[in-house]
Amino acid sequence: MATVADAHDFWGTIGARIGLIRRNYRVAPGLYAIGSATPQSPVLVTANYKLSFDALRLRLGGVDAWILVVDTRGINVWCAAGKGTFSSEEVIESVQRYQLNEVVHHRELIVPQLAAPGVAAQVVKKRSGWSVLFGPIRSADIPRYLQANKTADQTMREVSFTLQERLVLIPVELFLLGKPLVLLLLGGFLLSGIGPYIFSFQAAWHSGLAFLYSTGLGIFSGAVLTPLFLPWLPFRQFWLKGILTALPVLAAASVWTSSLTGLGQIALALWAVAISSYLAMNFTGSTPFTSPSGVEKEMRLGLPVQAFTALTACTLWVARAFIF
Amino acid sequence: MRGYRYLQEVSTLSYTQERCIGCGLCVQVCPHQILTLSGKQVHIRDIDLCMECGACAHNCPTEALSVRPGVGCAVAILNGWKNRLLGTTKFGDCC
Structure with a gap:
């Protein structure tokens, strides 16, 4: 999976931002490899809204990782978590459906912090044996988060609402x-x-x-x-x-x-x-x-x-x- | 999040200290970082910054935190009123 945007991504983003294709801008759920992902590479979980998926993959230049896209009916991470489509159950099912235990050797999922209203770490752990780590809010912070041995500082954990x-x-x-x-x-x-x-x-x-x-x-x-x-x-x-x-x-x-x-x-x-x-x-x-x-x-x-x-x-x- | 404050004394967030095991997951997941952990006790730093997203309560293994979760969206609330008035479920959320 590419970590650089092309012209198709550009026009698609414009379309989604002005609302023309907002409700139908989906990515196929599944497991995607970034860089030279190995069985030791981290697994990053995200929603199947194309803007969510792009926000993540386009920030992963130089990183080797897996992206697990769960089916949130084409809705972004935070809204889907609030609605309950980005849920513990959905994460557990996706892990099984895409046979994650055969692809990676560890049992650790990095879930976006903003999915926490829908994903409960203790529920995923109890029912599937996989540990949930809540990653930073903004995908731009993920390389830094991974380098810091999967720890996020307070700025990575607090939402912002800047002019942009x-x-x-x-x-x-x-x-x-x-x-x-x-x-x-x-x-x-x-x-x-x-x-x-x-x-x-x-x-x-x-x-x-x-x-x-x-x-x-x-x-x-x-x-x-x-x-x-x-x-x-x-x-x-x-x-x-x-x-x-x-x-x-x-x-x-x-x-x-x-x-x-x-x-x-x-x-x-x-x-x-x-x-x-x-x-x-x-x-x-x-x-x-x-x-x-x-x-x-x-x-x-x-x-x-x-x-x-x-x-x-x-x-x-x-x-x-x-x-x- | 500097520069933004919403209505005061409306949040439904509550904390029961006796149930808390001090795991600190709530402190981590709060998108406004309003919770702090000292020893085995969570402290609500500023309840008026709570947006009732439900992340903390949903991830609390002992139900020490509780909140009536939802989205702070006028369209969603209007749709909720319409549903209650008409006895339907056809009006959805906003996003």
Whole structure:
């Protein structure tokens, strides 16, 4: 197995990052040899998501090792562990299925630390006799971990969320909007056409564009600015962060909506705030530090506020056509 | 992980000292390194940094640690609410 990426890997990574082939970017489960792997070489376990597998193999230049790819249904290590597909059972079964005991002489598996919510070392040991060592979080640290006689320092064991790590998530945040966004905009164009004349296609188109523009502003502040500036934004709750990032965007964009009446401007501003707040709240799922108890708590307050704001925005938007 | 803190006093993580054998596996697997081992006793350094991933409790051989594990994802929680409301299981997780 190569430890250098080729053009096919490059385009595949782009495809997976923007969400086009995200759910179907799999590697065949099995045992792969890296370098000149021998029966004494370490066994590194990973998920069968291609980005997980690539992250690992592309960092192993100059290392002799085995990679055991377990079937996580094409899901990355951490998510699969949380869902229970990267589990003790799956690891045990893979060890047996690919006859690892005939390939290597030792009985040691190096499992990614982030698989620990699904893989229990004591369970694997008891049922299969194989020892589980939890390796570092980032595959880039694996050569160093192996050199240090399979010990990881604290930095290797702690997750990070750097600017670069946040940046790569933005494309998929945007592309996953897809279908709900189309429905939302369709509804927006319909609302925009309502007036004293019952319905006007010209109004639907003309005002609908303003509605589209406001939706775009909300998406920009909620799904781009919020991830980008995350550590510097005040408030712990993400739905509040989303409201905050919408404000400067609206201030900067107000020039463009100056052709609207005051009521129309307020409606579109509220709409953008609601969208931004919702998308910021959605970003909790992409961060490595939000707890389910916390997200549930903030949603109990944030979701009703967002719904009320969006509803008010729509009401004002329709009312604006009747008031001069 | 510097620069990030989420909501306070929400984590369901709890520790029963009497059960702990001090193996230290929990200290190793915590992705926020909030647990420390002194002698045969684990200390929770900062519970508000816990994201309830469940790694520690899942790897504790004596069930000294417990947590209600899950993913801190708005979509997953919304889907959970939908399932409970409709009595279905059709809405999945987020990732």
